[in-house]
Amino acid sequence: MSKVLLALVASVLLAAGCAQEGKLIDTPLPVNGVSWDIVSLRDTTISAVITKVVDVHFKISIHAESPCEAQRGLLELRRGGSSINPTFIIMPVARYNLDDRCTAEAPGASDTVLTLTVSAIPLTNAQVLPFQVETTNGPAIQTDIDSTNHSEVAGTTQFEVRVESRASGAAIVGATVTIEQTGLTPGTLGTDVTNAAGLYKLNTPQTGIQGLPTIPYRVTVTDGVTTRVISVPAFPARTQLRERVVVRL
DSSP: OOHHHHHHHHHHHHHHHHHHHTOEEEEEOOEEEEEEEEEEEEEEEETTEEEEEEEEEEEEEEEESSHHHHHSEEEEEEEEEOSSSEEEEEEEEEEEETTSGGGGSOOOOEEEEEEEEEEEEEEOTTOOBOEEEOOTTSSOEEOOBOSOOBOSSTTEEEEEEEEEOTTTOOBOTTOEEEEEEOTTSOEEEEEEEOOTTSEEEEEEEOOSSTTOEEEEEEEEEEOSSOEEEEEEEEEEEETTBEEEEEEEO
């Protein structure tokens, strides 16, 4: 092979390598579970009509197969449906370049929590507004938003955990749910099995200023075969409000 041809081949390979280094990786992520709470509920005026609006904080536990997926995860929000019957869709994705520093880190899978606050969502006529979280390991997770942010029992913070099948999204009956408080005052808040709707509700006594994030927590769910742990120590449940959680097994 001539020197000219060798130089040409080398230049082509070098160009291909450079293009590969800068390539953008955009990967949808699998979801272990979703928790959310209504941060704020208030009245506002929209088109001369008094309307309730809410701010919702989503905490989404994703599974990452690499350090880049864990460190470069984000939540994309888009609107679907019609103007009359909208649906809001949250898509967890990891986005990074092949020359990102994270690609040089030791490989390994991990779970992490991504967060998103959606502000000033209008609710009219006691409307339930559908949100859904897309996942690569099953059907979308439905997280309907309504205007009920207070605990059903005065002086308590309410946890409402729904356990679903990862494959189908169907409710799982009889799964064991344990809710623990983490942080400075760790301990078990409650444990029980899910009912016919796949639900476990826990009202744990809480005093103090309503609405403050005071309960860092961990939810452990098992059906005797699979165990899933959703831990949100940096995003606590709020005093005397509702913390809703969906866990997929």
